[in-house]
Amino acid sequence: MSASKAKISVKGLKKSFGANEVLKGLDVDIVEGEVVCVIGPSGSGKSTFLRCLNKLEDTSGGTVEVNGFDLTDPKVDLNAVRQNIGMVFQHFNLFPHMTVLQNIMLAPVELKKLDKAAARAKGMDLLKRVDLVEKADARPGSLSGGQKQRVAIARALAMNPDIMLFDEATSALDPEMVGEVLQVIRDLAAEGMTMVVVTHEMGFAREVADRVIFMDDGYICEEGTPDAMFSNAQQPRLQEFLAKVL
């Protein structure tokens, strides 16, 4: 095990879909409380990388250690590891047949972490945090995109994870709703949550990130502090990319 107290330690990570190698050997260490933003062109492997961090994808090579557990080891209890990692998806993936509160309470109750009453209290707490108390009994279908994503964040927080993964959490939102979701993420960052945030919001990345990773074609092309990356890009690929998006 490495000497650093890395919460996430990725070494030589490779991932192929059939003959298509999507991740071509990534090395990343993320320490506790660190906020890492991942940027890069579409199709460069950002989502795949993120999904390897909680093993929604099987890896093809290398190791992924989270909280000291090697996810590539088949003997590792994935469910236990995943309880410590909250994930927020671009398309929310709320459970449409449950109310907002039931969405949040599902994991704590099913995993017997909390009894129903405690889970309900916890759920209401989380809803207060994302400012949606009045929607507790609504169905996800009746919410706006921004509200849905805030519920999804509350749901991801229900098991008290110490790592949060965001995969383009605002990309599917109408512009006027982006702000409310970013604010929740910003708050989490301020509380010291360890986070990996895949985003197209460059301004936001610059503001909250401790470190920015630029991915291109399955490689980490360049990484550094937001200032270094946005004001002083070294790689032509990154310069090209920033010229397009800024």
Next chain:
Amino acid sequence: MWRRRGGTFAALAAFFTVAIMFFGIGGASALTAPATLADQSAPLPLGSTVQTGAVHTDVKGKTFAIATDTTFAPFEFRDGSGELVGIDMDLLRAIATDQGFEVDVKSLGFDAALQALQSNQVSGVIAGMSITDERKKVFDFSAPYFDSGVQMAVTKNNQDIKSYEDLKGKTVVAKRGSEGETFANSIKGEYGFTVKALADSATMYDDVKAGNSVAVFDDYPVLAYGVSQNNGLKIVTEKEQGSSYGFAVNKGQNQDLLAAFDSGLANLKANGEYQKILDKYLAKSEVEEQGGFFQLVKDSFPALMKGLWLTMVATVLSLAIALVLGVVFGFFKVAESRILRGIATTYVAIFRGTPLLVQAFFFYFGLPQMTGQPLSVLAAGVITLSLNAGAYMTEIVRGGIQSVDAGQLEASRSLGLGYVTSMRRVVVPQAVKIMTPSFINQFVITLKDTSLLAVIGFAELTYQGQQIYASNFRTGETLLIVAALYFIVITALTQLSNVVDRKFNK
């Protein structure tokens, strides 16, 4: 060609052969159809003396199980109230009364009756069975109680065809595998007509009335009974090529019963009761016009309701089992394990890739021959329907699960919930909603498919309808009533399912 109604069986045997070949099991022995009894060398008790004519008093007060056919009007068939009647039945009961014994009649079907006798499950068989040399090797027969023979009939108002000479260039119809067919074929060259074979009497008569063929060759008692029922035909020739019917016991066994049958028969002939029974079914009763449609509805209602009940029982049982099969194999189909997916795919391929009829024949005729374990017709029917519907249910379940967005399972798994919990709480509830219309659809299909079980003698609604027009020859009207019953039940159940669906799957 002495098998009565060999035609039906030949068709069954053919289907069955296909089933066997498909499943790749069984050698020639498994293909021996039970009907070819004459060819089977059944074990014969040795050294038993055959007593005839002796007066036996040992039968007094005893009860004998006697097997018979299901429907062979006018020898045995069910009247409107479902009671088994006919020449065989009336004779048997009269003889039993005369000789002081009791009978317990088992209506099994012709082939099953012979098998039951051979395996000593019954003491005797009376089923309009021709006395043949082949059969005499296995059975002891009573004195003949009826002389049959082939006759030709045409529509009631046909004035052109009065003899075989008038058939030149025409088509006639005969029952497949029957004496009538053999006879018609033996003279068709001489008189220059064509013979078409059909499976049962009611269909043949309809064929003649529809003008598809000009005349029918059929057994005299069957024809005479049909005419007495105003089936719209008239007989125009004398009896040809007669055979005699007898009551049978296993060779060397139940000789006292056989003797009692013979002396009872002699008594009935002497006192005129025998002729009365024959007249009851065969005498031309032009006076008796058939009742109207509503009379038919009223008369057939009890039997049809019995059939409808069995239809519902078979449907509900089959669907319940099919649902379990569908869920199990449906999950196999979306499983990660290649083996489980393979098992489910094979199951679906077999039961979707073969006709339901072949499956029914296989489970009712084929499997028992291979395992030696007879299946009741209800059991065979339910097994067939549930395995068949289960295959379609599997696809419905698979489709339902796969139509739930993959992100749902991922979101659940990312929370740390296991596969089973995620399926149970997140995927399945959404899949069920999607699947409900297909389930209702399958429900209706299975209900209708029960009608196919009529061919293995399962007494559901269609079968009851067939039984009714086999004895009253009112095919069209009877089928109309049967169809209306299906329509009403299916419409009502579909409406009910939709209400339930709307209520629970908002």
